[in-house]
Amino acid sequence: xxxxxxxxxxxxxxxxxxxxxxxxxxxxxxxxxxxxxxxxxxxxxxxxxxxxxxxxxxxxxxxxxxxxxxxxxxxxxxxxxxxxxxxxxxxxxxxxxxxxxxxxxxxxxxxxxxxxxxxxxxxxxxxxxxxxxxxxxxxxxxxxxxxxxxxxxxxxxxxxxxxxxxxxxxxxxxxxxxxxxxxxxxxxxxxxxxxxxxxxxxxxxxxxxxxxxxxxxxxxxxxxxxxxxxxxxxxxxxxxxxxxxxxxxxxxxxxxxxxxxxxxxxxxxxxxxxxxxxxxxxxxxxxxxxxxxxxxxxxxxxxxxxxxxxxxxxxxxxxxxxx
Numbered sequence: 001x002x003x004x005x006x007x008x009x010x011x012x013x014x015x016x017x018x019x020x021x022x023x024x025x026x027x028x029x030x031x032x033x034x035x036x037x038x039x040x041x042x043x044x045x046x047x048x049x050x051x052x053x054x055x056x057x058x059x060x061x062x063x064x065x066x067x068x069x070x071x072x073x074x075x076x077x078x079x080x081x082x083x084x085x086x087x088x089x090x091x092x093x094x095x096x097x098x099x100x101x102x103x104x105x106x107x108x109x110x111x112x113x114x115x116x117x118x119x120x121x122x123x124x125x126x127x128x129x130x131x132x133x134x135x136x137x138x139x140x141x142x143x144x145x146x147x148x149x150x151x152x153x154x155x156x157x158x159x160x161x162x163x164x165x166x167x168x169x170x171x172x173x174x175x176x177x178x179x180x181x182x183x184x185x186x187x188x189x190x191x192x193x194x195x196x197x198x199x200x201x202x203x204x205x206x207x208x209x210x211x212x213x214x215x216x217x218x219x220x221x222x223x224x225x226x227x228x229x230x231x232x233x234x235x236x237x238x239x240x241x242x243x244x245x246x247x248x249x250x251x252x253x254x255x256x257x258x259x260x261x262x263x264x265x266x267x268x269x270x271x272x273x274x275x276x277x278x279x280x281x282x283x284x285x286x287x288x289x290x291x292x293x294x295x296x297x298x299x300x301x302x303x304x305x306x307x308x309x310x311x312x313x314x315x316x317x318x319x320x321x322x323x
Contacts, residue, residue, distance in 0.1 A: 002017055002018070002093040004017060004061060005018050006046075006058060006060070007057060007058040012305075012308050013308075015307075017300060019104070025099050027075045028075050030076060030102060031070045032070065032099075033070050034323050035068065035323075036118035037066075038064040038119035038151075038318060039062075040119045040122050042063065043306050043307060047307070055090070057222050059091070059276070063090065063122060064122045066087070066115075067082055067084070067114070069105075084108050084110075085105040086105070086108050086120060087106070088104045094321055115320050116285075119151065119294060124153075128159060129277065131212065131234075134232070134261055135212075135234055141166070142205075142300065143166070144170060144203075144212065145157055145167060145169050145180075146186065147239055150214065151317060152236060152237075153169075153214060154183055155292070157184055157294075162290060168204055170219075172191065176188075176260050189205075194220055200223065206229070207227050207233055208223075211227055215237075217240025219240065227254050229255050230257075232256070232271050263297040270279075275279065292318065296315075296319045302321075
């Protein structure tokens with residue numbers, strides 16, 4: 001089978017397409033024929049040794065996928081060849097096949113587009129855990145979403161609206177903000193052309209109740225200084241590259257909380273809670289409450305370009321690899 005291989009810690013241009021033997025399942029594993037694999041910002045980091053988890057070289061990048069089960073290993077219960085599933089892998093998804101522990105798989109509803117399923121678990125799973133679980137966003141509240149046109153940002157916009165909250169989307173261009181409005185954002189802030197704090201004051205009045213922050217950098221402190229009383233600032237990630245140092249006295253003055261969102265450990269520690277959240281969101285898709293955006297697909301040979309586009313922040317919604 002064909003696979004993308006990372007053989008050295010470097011940028012996307014050093015990745016190679018190689019022919020390797022197809023996997024065979026160990027006990028408790030299934031082998032999946034991959035129809036589509038989601039691309040995420042951690043994929044850019046992990047090949048450069050900049051992510052908190054580092055596999056041994058060489059390895060196949062790619063953390064989430066959707067496809068059809070080909071083989072099942074000894075002891076697998078609840079899955080059979082022919083089942084269509086989405087799966088989390090950490091690595092291994094940028095290939096034609098992959099062996100995955102069955103516990104990392106979720107059956108997908110009949111008729112759900114494979115591209116959507118492939119890019120769903122990480123982005124929507126992160127936002128569900130952050131917004132529903134960690135922030136407990138309520139319908140009468142206002143949520144500010146930074147980096148709102150990206151994969152996790154746009155999922156946050158949609159989940160916030162599905163809950164019934166008022167959602168303010170902040171992004172770096174009017175084109176990106178048009179996408180946010182099409183997916184339900186009530187108000188928008190272009191933080192390239194408008195000061196972020198001025199934009200928050202214009203759109204959020206006394207400040208947002210929840211801030212969804214996958215960006216970090218200079219925007220985090222500015223946003224937190226504008227948060228409402230008893231607000232919750234969700235620390236999702238640091239796409240801007242810099243980890244901000246927020247003065248802790250601001251939490252006291254605002255009566256506000258900085259809330260960490262470690263989705264990967266949540267999935268590991270609370271798999272049943274995660275699976276129930278995904279099932280609920282699949283129901284929301286069927287009801288039309290969520291409309292995941294797949295903005296572009298790439299062939300396996302184009303994985304380096306897909307990762308460059310992700311690193312250069314040229315991506316809106318989700319992009320997927322279709323082997």
